Amino acid sequence: MPELPEVEVTKLGIAPFLEGNVISKIVVHQPQLRWIVPYEVQLACQQTINSVTRRAKYLFINTDVGALVMHLGMSGKMRVVDTHLERKKHDHIEIELMTGKKLVFNDARRFGSCLWQSPTEPPLKILRSLGPEPLTAEFDAKVLFSKSRGKLSPVKSFIMDNAVVVGVGNIYANESLFKSGIDPRRAAGKVSLKRYKLLTENIKQVLANAISQGGTTLKDFAQADGNPGYFAQQLLVYGRAGEACEICEAPIRSVVIGQRNTFYCIQCQK
Numbered sequence: 001m002p003e004l005p006e007v008e009v010t011k012l013g014i015a016p017f018l019e020g021n022v023i024s025k026i027v028v029h030q031p032q033l034r035w036i037v038p039y040e041v042q043l044a045c046q047q048t049i050n051s052v053t054r055r056a057k058y059l060f061i062n063t064d065v066g067a068l069v070m071h072l073g074m075s076g077k078m079r080v081v082d083t084h085l086e087r088k089k090h091d092h093i094e095i096e097l098m099t100g101k102k103l104v105f106n107d108a109r110r111f112g113s114c115l116w117q118s119p120t121e122p123p124l125k126i127l128r129s130l131g132p133e134p135l136t137a138e139f140d141a142k143v144l145f146s147k148s149r150g151k152l153s154p155v156k157s158f159i160m161d162n163a164v165v166v167g168v169g170n171i172y173a174n175e176s177l178f179k180s181g182i183d184p185r186r187a188a189g190k191v192s193l194k195r196y197k198l199l200t201e202n203i204k205q206v207l208a209n210a211i212s213q214g215g216t217t218l219k220d221f222a223q224a225d226g227n228p229g230y231f232a233q234q235l236l237v238y239g240r241a242g243e244a245c246e247i248c249e250a251p252i253r254s255v256v257i258g259q260r261n262t263f264y265c266i267q268c269q270k
Contacts, residue, residue, distance in 0.1 A: 002072040004134070004167030005210035007057045010078050014103060015052040017080040018061065022048050022098040030092040033113050034073060037093070040116040041068055044095075056130050056166035061095070066118045068095075069127075073111030079104050131165045134203055139165050141197035148188040148196070157258040158188035159203070168203055170260045172210065174238045176203045183269040184262050185255070209234075237263040 002010070023044050031037040047063035054060070059078075061068040072078075083102045087094070093105040093114055105114065117124055132138035147164050148155075156177060159168050168176070177184045179202040182195060191199075213234075236246055241254035241263055250267040 001074050001169065002057070002076065003169030003171055003210075004057060005172070005207055007059060007072060007167075008054055008211050009214055010072070011052055011054045011059055014078055014080055017099075017101055018049045018052050018097070018103060020048065021101075022046065023063070023095060024098050025094075025096040027094040027096070028092070028114075029087065029094070030110070032110065033092065033107065034071070034111050035113050035115065037114045038116050040066070040118070041114060043116070044068055055127065055133075056162060057169075058127065060117070066116055069113075069115040069117050069124060070105065071113045073107055073109065073113065075109040076105065076107040076112035079106070129163050131161075131163050134165050134167055134207055139200065139204075141193060141200045144196040144200060145191075145193045148191060151188040153188055154184060154257050155182060155186050155188045155191055156184035156260075156262055159199070160258070160260075165203075167207070170262075171235070171238045172203070172206050174263050175206045175236060178237045178264065178269060179206065181269055184257060184264050186270075237265065239263065 023046065026041055026045055028037050028041070043065050044061070044063050047065055049061055049063060051062045052059065053062060057071060059070045059072075061070070070078075080101050080103055083096050083100050088104075088106065090106045090108045091104050092107055092110070095103040095105075097103075105112065115124060115126075117127075122128075132143060143165070144159070148158055151158060156173050158164060159176070160170065160173050174184070176199060180195065180199040182191060182199060237252050240252045243252050244250070245252055245265040245268060248265065248267045250265055252263055253266055255262050255264075
């Protein structure tokens with residue numbers, strides 16, 4: 001599943017081709033995505049794209065009359081190609097530009113989405129309860145510490161809750177907890193402020209590193225230019241069950257927490 005760094009890299013990849021250019025046509029080949037693509041997306045036709053922004057894992061293609069709100073889901077990809085190029089399998093939406101280019105949304109599993117946000121309407125329901133962005137000053141140890149008091153749920157599930165902080169997906173939650181020496185099974189309410197300070201710093205560092213290196217290499221993710229990211233080669237625990245910990249050489253263990261595969265070192269993480 002594309003996580004925050006992959007979505008940020010996608011935004012950085014497509015923005016130079018979109019911003020300042022006019023949408024000539026939007027072709028929806030398959031409206032049955034996670035939610036039905038609303039007809040209102042056609043309001044963006046003949047409009048100039050003012051900016052491409054990101055909130056959590058949602059991409060916003062902003063115009064004066066509203067924004068296309070897109071989510072990559074489990075397997076979604078975006079690419080910018082020449083308009084005349086033929087459609088490929090699983091290309092569900094094509095946003096054509098006056099420049100002769102088009103943004104193509106491809107999603108084999110169809111868990112992605114394309115919605116419409118009007119500037120005169122309240123925020124979409126999916127956007128209303130989102131926590132702070134992890135790479136901003138709004139996200140700090142005090143946020144995690146105060147929100148975690150009294151919580152018995154595992155700290156890994158806690159930091160993956162979008163109401164607490166957005167965009168800390170499974171891969172990066174595993175990596176951040178390992179670098180912080182925190183057992184992912186530990187109750188969130190039992191983690192001290194001092195340890196949350198270290199965890200906050202590592203979440204920011206791990207996400208920033210992933211973005212700078214182009215996002216994590218997953219079989220369903222490709223950058224906007226078609227090249228995969230390279231961060232996966234540097235993962236310390238994710239996907240390494242049974243392998244030796246690079247710090248202490250104890251075997252990496254795997255357990256399911258919140259229906260997600262979790263990887264940790266029994267020696268380094270307490």
